[in-house]
Amino acid sequence: MNVADRFVEILEEEGVENVFGVPGEQITPIYKSLSASSINHILTRHEQAAAHAADGYYRSTGKLGVCIATASPGALNFTMALATAFKDNVPILVLTGDNELEYRNTDHFQTTPQFEMFRHITRASYNPLNGTEALYALRAAIFELKTIPKGPIHINLAKDVLLQEDFDDIKLCYLCEDDMSNITRAQELIDKSERPLFILGAGAISQKERLEEIALKYRIPVTTTFHGRGIISEDDDLNLGMVGIRSAPRSKYAFEHADCIIALGIRASERTFQEVPENLIHVNINRDVLVGDCPIHGKVEDFLAEITFKKVDWIDEILRIDNTIEIEGSDDDLKPQAAIKRILSRFYDNITVSDAGSHTTWTTLFKKCLRPGHLLFSGSMAPMGYGLPAAIGAAIASDEKIILINGDGDFQMNVQELATLKENDLDVIVFILNNSEFAIIRQWQEDFYDMEAYQVELKNPDFVKLASSYGIDAVRVENLEDLEMLLQNELAGPLVVEVVVESEKVPLPK
Structure with missing residues (x-):
């Protein structure tokens, strides 16, 4: 050996x-x-x-x-x-x-x-x-x-x-060095609090059941980062939505009025905090990302085992706020947001994968995450070409129907993976929103640099023929009515659906 x-x-x-x-x-x-x-x-x-x-x-x-x-x-x-x-x-x-x-x-x-x-x-x-x-x-x-x-x-x-055959296989003795020295201060902050708020990130996913139990029993409202979505189902009133640059009205109100913020497993980036709030308890296994006056370097699991909570009564105050986010163009015939709204409505319970570009904004706004891993996309690097291979990985892992929402530009960054999709006969439905441009770059050029669109127009291939050349079923829809008719069918992957859409502008983070 x-x-x-x-x-x-x-x-x-x-x-x-x-x-x-x-x-x-x-x-x-x-x-x-x-x-x-x-x-x-x-x-x-x-x-x-x-x-x-x-x-x-x-x-x-x-x-x-x-x-x-x-x-x-x-x-x-x-x-x-x-x-x-x-x-x-x-x-x-x-x-x-x-x-x-x-x-x-x-x-x-x-x-x-x-x-x-x-x-x-x-x-x-x-x-x-x-x-x-x-x-x-x-x-x-x-x-x-x-x-x-x-x-x-x-x-x-x-x-x-x-190729070496002379080796030793040494078993590990490995200890994690945590620092829970602020746990007493954290307990004091929670005991005094009448308006506590959870912010949950990806590092809290492993404690989903425990956090659901705590939030429900003690009526503590929850907000999430992009990658913590679904730890508490977004169908539950206790989940107020994302916090930070994509805040919903309720989560924004709760963040501004909370007297104790319990941030579990979040990276505390500029997309979450413009300024570090007072009375912040920040728990993370990564010491390098900790911020605030009460940092705790350790596992969320260990923190929850040490802390007790009390019932509070401010969720009703928050729920009186209208949480509706009006999205312009969501019912216009050829707007990307109109197509994405209907795709996500049809595949409400399926894992959705997004890529990078304007379609990602609409997907994150319309998608309701019912569980962790319900929406996959890259939040911090956002490379074009993430979507198709990530959807393949999700399909291999979960054996579920996976919905991929792509733009025409990012789809072509890893288009060769249609071969992998076909070879493994995966149940992935690829929706390509085709507006023949790098739309979000055009928007930056026009809105922030006062210039005409430059080098953002795309001369695309025939996506239906391209998918067919890999042996994958494909169809093109050119209006909302045809898309709605298609979505009434029982669709199975591998399947490519090209949706011809118009240019649009997304609400950019400020």
Whole structure:
């Protein structure tokens, strides 16, 4: 048995069922071992798509996502997707092949300091020099990804290291260093509070049931960040909606009038806080993101185990506020927001994936998240091309019908993944909102730079013919009536629906 064989065995022991990747010379020992394993390998057509798919795989179900690439050309194709996962704190295991150790720091063919490059877009980048170090790195990475899920971890694997047969497999003894010293102060703030407010982020998803119980029992209103949506169903009156730049009227009121804000598992970015509020209790496993006068470095689970709450009575005051958000153009025949409103109404309970662009604004405004992972999109990096591979990852993970809402520009960034979609016969319905432009860039040019639209018009292919060339059913609709008629049918993927829409302007964050 060599290191590659044991590597794959450990992945099996840890319950890894699916991995995403593209094979290549230097990573072939891993692929040989995978071929004899129980793990399902999903062949993507581009390494960026493999990492986005691993990202969507995790976000939709919480299962560990794994992506694999070979040396430099393959590994460096990961960079955009890893930066996306890093900015959104998505834990994925990233494995890259490399040339033999003797070629490190040389100008040898396909040699670059890739582990050094990845250090800036991953939580950690391991560069093991022998088989024992490689297996230790794997065990450490999996432990951290499962217990401290705050971003991708990379292991760079030289070909000769993978082929070594003389190694030790050392079991871990790993302790997390938390700092709960402010727990007494947090309890005092909560005890004095008559108007407490939860702000829940992705780091609180694991405590969904406990938080539902607390919010319901003590009538504590809840707001969320983008990635905390669905921890409390948005059909529940206690969930006031998002806080920050996309605040709903009720969440804005509650944030401004709360006397104690309990922020659990949030990153506290500028999209959430323009200014750090007083009486903020901020709990996060990532010490680097903590803000305010009462920071607690630790797990949300441990915080909730130490804290007691009391029943409060201010939710009725909040609910008297009209929470309606009027969206101009939502019933106009060819506006993107009108199409998206109807698509989301039809597929109310399905996981929805969005990409980057103007359609993302309408999707996040119209989508009601009933559970975590109900809406997948990149909030902090927002790369074009995220949607299709992330939808593939979600479909592999959940075995559900996945709804992808794309723009015509971002769809073409990873259009080659239609092959992956077809090959795996996934139940993904791809809606392409086609306005033949980079609409949101045009809006920035016109509104903020006082210039005419420049280099934003797109000469698009025939999307129906393009999808058909991959063997995927496709249809084009050119008005709202035809879209509504189509949505009355029982639709199943893989399916591509091109929706021809007009230009529009979105409400940009201020």
